[in-house]
Amino acid sequence: MLQTRPDLGAPTPYTFPKPRRLTVGGGTVVAIDVPGQAFAAVRLVHHAGGATEPHESMGVAALTNEALEDGVQGNSSLPPALERHGAEWVSRVTWDSFVTGVDAPVNRLRAATALLAEAVRTPALRDEDVLRRRDQILERFWLDASVPSTLATRAVGGQLFTGRYATPLSGAPEALKKVTPQAVRDFHASSIAAAAGTLVVVGDLTGVDLEELGSAVFGDAAAAPAPDRTPPEPAPGELPxxxxxxxxxxxxxxxxxxxxxxxxxxxxxxxxxxxxxxxxxxxxxxxxxxxxxxxxxxxxxxxxxxxxxxxxxxxxxxxxxxxxxxxxxxxxxxxxxxxxxxxxxxxxxxxxxxxxxxxxxxxxxxxxxxxxxxxxxxxxxxxxxxxxxxxxxxxxxxxxxxxxxxxxxxxxxxxxxxxxxxxxxxxxxxxxxxxxxxxxxxxxxxxx
CATH class of the missing domain: 3.30.830.10 (Metalloenzyme, LuxS/M16 peptidase-like)
Known part of the structure; x- marks a missing residue:
């Protein structure tokens, strides 16, 4: 016999979980405990995006971000090391941020986060690895630009802004070719390794020592202030x-x-x-x-x-x-x-x-x-x-x-x-x- 479907009640307004925040050394840990969520997400955030790059090294942030995946031993050593713990490398650069991280089972979180810390603080950044990554980005640039919508999107910055925003985030080919392995190492040392950043941790944190995770990632790096930005000037030309x-x-x-x-x-x-x-x-x-x-x-x-x-x-x-x-x-x-x-x-x-x-x-x-x-x-x-x-x-x-x-x-x-x-x-x-x-x-x- 069919049962009568119950009446629907009023929807309950969604409330975002309240994060826990603690200071560890020169950095900050921001965490959300999600009971039963056995797969955790860890993200390390630096205010070192494309907008902060030196103009003589446009694209260095994106190149550095990719080069970190080569790990402490070089030659793409990080992914297989993480895979042994069922973990995955995550990284991206925006105009305002440099983000690295791992997704990992909570029972392997400590080991996966230790690998994240090594990759961010003490990567190999060998010449051959950085040059290989640079060549890959250059090849991808024109391959992606063969898609008309991508081409138009990359070109619009130069029509709206002067300065860094006039060039695509990954750096234009002629500019990126000038970014040397030493420029990558210099950017990494000053903007990433020397800055503690903010560590985001989400998952079932039962038994997880957040202070220990923060100490492993931040090390003795100092706190870095958010960059002071000057609004970019508009590109010249008649509008519209x-x-x-x-x-x-x-x-x-x-x-x-x-x-x-x-x-x-x-x-x-x-x-x-x-x-x-x-x-x-x-x-x-x-x-x-x-x-x-x-x-x-x-x-x-x-x-x-x-x-x-x-x-x-x-x-x-x-x-x-x-x-x-x-x-x-x-x-x-x-x-x-x-x-x-x-x-x-x-x-x-x-x-x-x-x-x-x-x-x-x-x-x-x-x-x-x-x-x-x-x-x-x-x-x-x-x-x-x-x-x-x-x-x-x-x-x-x-x-x-x-x-x-x-x-x-x-x-x-x-x-x-x-x-x-x-x-x-x-x-x-x-x-x-x-x-x-x-x-x-x-x-x-x-x-x-």
């Missing part, structure tokens, strides 16, 4: 404008529209992300409905904010057929301006609230995702209840809040549009589109 990266014969275009945005500390994130969701962040967004559903130009269109400690970027991206490129550009601008003029509907407001609150228990259901949230808090000096504040901010959003955000954060009149496609077919229609003067560039000369 269009840059075509010529790919002769291409039947499709990668369309990237971008403008400068405020820095991470200056942004009200629920409002900024909310208006981004309405415009292009959800399947039911304005851009997707216009370019995909109504016009049939693309499989998808989206937008997002890329926010850094000292600046930010707002991006709209899609890929379309060559003959629809100019109209896709003007249609995207029209949707942006309409959103600023008319505001949002109640349905859009409800979708923004739900998409940013209902799924939180799933979003933070793993040690990796919880560690990722803690890393973001460390990098951007956010409070421990940052996720709870975000949730509350989204729950409290009003249509007026999002309308104000559209006027404040969206700047179609300052758009720089970068298009990777066939210039011979695009230059005329784009000039007639009225989105600013059109310049054609050879991708091979962008970073020479």
């Amino acid at each position: 404008r269009v840059v075509v990266l010529d790919r002769p014969g291409s039947v499709q275009s990668a369309l990237l529209m971008a403008h400068r945005a405020p820095s991470r500390p200056e942004v009200d994130l629920p409002r900024a992300d909310g208006i981004s969701d309405v415009l292009g962040g959800m399947f039911t967004s304005r851009l997707n409905l216009e370019l995909r559903e109504r016009l049939g130009y693309t499989y998808g269109a989206g937008c997002r904010f890329d926010l850094r400690r000292d600046s930010g970027v707002f991006l709209i991206s899609t890929q379309v057929d060559t003959q629809t490129t100019a109209h896709s550009l003007t249609a995207s601008l029209a949707e942006t301006e309409r959103l600023q003029r008319e505001g949002v509907t109640e349905g859009e407001l409800s979708a923004v609230r739900e998409s940013n609150t209902v799924g939180l228990p799933v979003s933070y259901s793993t040690a990796r995702s919880l560690a990722g949230a803690l890393v973001e808090m460390v990098v951007h000096d956010l409070p421990e209840d940052h996720i709870d504040r975000l949730r509350a901010g989204f729950e409290a959003l009003t249509a007026d809040d999002l309308a104000e955000a559209a006027r404040r954060y969206l700047r179609p009149e300052e758009m720089v549009t970068v298009i990777a496609g066939d210039a011979a077919s695009l230059e005329g229609p784009l000039s007639e589109a009225g989105a600013g003067p059109v310049t054609v560039r050879d991708p091979e000369t962008l970073w020479s």
Whole structure:
């Protein structure tokens, strides 16, 4: 006999676990105990991202980050050493951070963390290993740039900023070729080995001595202050404008529209992300409905904010057929301006609230995702209840809040549009589109 399905109760608001914080030597340990989570995530965070690099060594942070995987013995010795403990190496560089770490069973956490400490504090950094890694990054640079959307994304920094942000995070080929093994060792010694950093630990921490883990990782390294950043100057040139990266014969275009945005500390994130969701962040967004559903130009269109400690970027991206490129550009601008003029509907407001609150228990259901949230808090000096504040901010959003955000954060009149496609077919229609003067560039000369 079938039982009657019970009535659903009101959903319980998600609360982010409260982390434990302790000072160990020159560093800080931030940990979340997740009972029953037998696989732990450990992350070591340094404020030594691409934005802090010397201009004569652009790309050195990314190269150093990759070279650490060669371990204390060189020749990719770290992964097999970790594998003996069922552990995995994790590392990445952003403009604002240098992150290394391991994912490991909690019963092998001490051994895996010891290997992390060795790799970060005393890596071999042999000439042959660093040069091999550098060659791999250079080869990957042009391989990735053969994808039109990647090419456009890498080129947009030079249209928005002067200084370091004008060059891709991994360094441009000509600049990266000049980064020597000694430059890597110097960067590592001054920015990584000498700085304790912050150790993030998430998992079932029953019986785990956090102070012991911190001591093993930090050693006698000193505390390093967060870098003092100066907001970058804008790139010269008329706004708005269009840059075509010529790919002769291409039947499709990668369309990237971008403008400068405020820095991470200056942004009200629920409002900024909310208006981004309405415009292009959800399947039911304005851009997707216009370019995909109504016009049939693309499989998808989206937008997002890329926010850094000292600046930010707002991006709209899609890929379309060559003959629809100019109209896709003007249609995207029209949707942006309409959103600023008319505001949002109640349905859009409800979708923004739900998409940013209902799924939180799933979003933070793993040690990796919880560690990722803690890393973001460390990098951007956010409070421990940052996720709870975000949730509350989204729950409290009003249509007026999002309308104000559209006027404040969206700047179609300052758009720089970068298009990777066939210039011979695009230059005329784009000039007639009225989105600013059109310049054609050879991708091979962008970073020479």
